[in-house]
Amino acid sequence: MRSCVVRFVVPSIALLVACGSEPVALDEGPEPILYDTPNFLIVDEAGVPAAVIDSLSEALEMEWERVGAFFAEFILPDRITFILRAGDGSPFVTVGENSMSQWASTLALNYIPHQLAHLWTRYTRRPFLEEGIAVYVTEFLMPENRDVHPYRGQVPHAWVALFELNGSTLSLFSAYRARNFVFSFAGSSQDALAWQVFIEAGSFTRWVIDTFGRDVWFELFRSDDLGGTLGGSTAELEDAWFRTVREAYPNQLSCEEALGTVGSREVFWCSRARGQ
Ligand SMILES: [Zn+2]
Known part of the structure; x- marks a missing residue:
């Protein structure tokens, strides 16, 4: 059976989408401890304390309800397996196994909505749309959160307003077609570029939903017809999107200030944000 793995790295939040013919097997190791919750099978390979399982279970069920309500017209094929890995x-x-994995040493409950969004949509569309809706759902469900990758310190709209100020925004034409969403703390210009596409995908998704409504965004998701669905040329849509974010976030933080609020190490992003 064909399987697709969607991966994003903590703390470096790189994303990798790999599809192949081999299903991904659980790691070899001590017998995992299994926990049942209404919508998840939790496979604890790390042997974490019961209190961790309790808070994880609570977060999973809460986000299952919230993310599921957002994707009401999508149907999950089965119960989700949550694998808690050691290290x-x-x-x-x-996606092919309907499973999500996190790591015991870097357990990140804030990432659950992003991961669940990918399971609900099954990652069947272009990365700009799939990542855009996952970032949007996270921002929608946790509007006060400023510590969620890939937007650190300020929301995607504010980051795009900063790119606009610095003349470093990627065009909608380019971002929409981007294939590379993988980035890491290696900090290359390619890493910074991939991060920026992530940000723009989230910001664009919010703009479409705020402007045209949620149903129109899902029409775009299904049709992949940007101009036909939203009614304008790519250049016209880009102009309206960028104007909206500039007007909404005239006092956005600089890259260093935004990252400083969350003690972030992603300083290599800042040269990209400045268009260097
Ligand atoms: Zn993702």
Whole structure:
């Protein structure tokens, strides 16, 4: 059976989408401890304390309800398996197995909505749309949160307003077609570029939903027809989107200030934000 793995790295939040013919097997190791919750099978490979399982279960069920309500017209094929792995690494989603994985040393409950969004939509569309809706859902459900990758310190609209101020915004034409959403703390210009596409995908999704409504966004998701669905050329849509974010966030933080609020290490982003 064909399987797709969607991976994003904590703390470096790189994202990888890989599809192949081999299903991803659980790691070899001690017998995992299994926990049942109404909508999840939790596979604890790390042997964490019961209190961790309790808070994890509570967060999973709460976000299952909230994310599921957002994706009401989508149907999950089955109960979700949540694998809690030993060590640290990247939360990832294995769509073909309807599973999501996180790591005991870097357990990130704030990532659950993002991961669940990928399981609900099954990652069937272009990355700009899939990542855009996952980032949007996180912002929608946790509007006060400023510590969620890939937007750190300020929301995607504010970041795009900063790109606009610095003349470093990626065009909608380019961002929409971007294939590379993988980035890491290696901090190359490619890493920074991939991060910026993530930000723009989230901001664009919010703009479409705020402007045209949720149903129109899902029409775009299904049709992949940007101009036909939203009624304008790519350049016209880009102009309206960027104007909205500039007007909404005239006093956005600088890159260093935004990252400083969350003690972030992603300083390599700042040269990209300045268009360097
Ligand atoms: Zn993602």
